[in-house]
Amino acid sequence: MNLYHIQSTVHGINRVTSFLEDNYIGIAWSSTGDLEHTPPELWKEQLVQHYPLDEAELASILATLHMFVNLMQDGDNVLISDDEWTYVGDIGDYYYDDSAGTENELICHRRGVTWLGRIPRAELNDKVQVLQNDSAILAKFEYPISQAQLDRGLAGSITAEATNSLSTGIDEATIQTALRVLREALHSEEGELRIRAATAILQYAKQ
Template identity: 85%
Template sequence: MNLYHIQSNVQGVNRLASFLEDNYIGIAWSGTGDLEQTPPELWKEQLIQHYRLDETELANILATLHTFANLMQDGDYVLISDDEWTYVGDIGDYYYDDSAGTEEDLICHRRGVTWLGRIPLAELNDKVQALQNDSSILAKFEYSISQAQLDRGLAISVASEAANSPSTGVDEATIQTALHVLREALHSEEEELRIRAAAAILQYAKQ
């Protein structure tokens, strides 16, 4: 299980709100076509045909496409951020959506995301802050995901969301019971279990 950070500015447009509302992440260069249907050896040819790129740009884009389509896996985690928050998501499968066209400013290369919660930027540890400050379009966390310590921030986010949401439709006793279960789950030795427990309670509290 890996952790990635993806830039939310795509072709000069901030897509963060769309990523969060429509539950996906995406990258540009739609002119390559569906990366699952186009053999990797043809990606370079398609990029040269559709975009003006120097050799360095071409190499970087090919690496980004490979990471997004092939190295990322269902169940990995992704971070996106704004000026105050980092949003944590559980990544789904790759898909190509050209329903609106394939112009350069459109995002056709996509992965579905289940957003688990948000963490104040100030509460990220140094390793995760370094990941967020990476200028690459798509950057991989080079440590064990347990060293990201995301479960601690998500626990705070979950508790805050549950306590301050007046329209959840869940009675206070149930919320408190769920939060108790969450706190117990956060003591699990499995990082994935801790994160998923936090996400499950947050999603339940939002209903």
């Protein structure tokens, strides 16, 4: 089993929320088509046809595509990060999704992911810190995965509250504080306040 880190900003857009909520990771260069059904010797031709790249960029992208499509395996682990958390996932198979088109801002090269949990970035060991700080779009952990020591740091599953906090921009602690206030309001002597609190909690539960 191997461990990888993938950048979650693609075409200048942060995709952490999308990756977590839709259970996948992905990379750019969608116009190449489905690489699983394209011989590797034709990948360069596809890239040159669709993207203005110099030789160094071309070599780097080919290496990234090769790692994403061929080297990553079902059952490997992957990390994505935001400012506060690193999220740990179990990688699935490669697939190509062009259902919404192949424009540059879309992500068609994908792998399904089962998200296992998250770890505060500050609690990652030095080796994993180096991995997630790598500037490469996709980087492989160069040690046995046991040295990442991820199991001891996982803070439980990625809950609805966690993904909701990502999409709203409100941190989970603030959400939990607000919920506690609403629960206390349920016991208010004012009937209208109790009704409003109950309505707010029910609306949150449906998200």
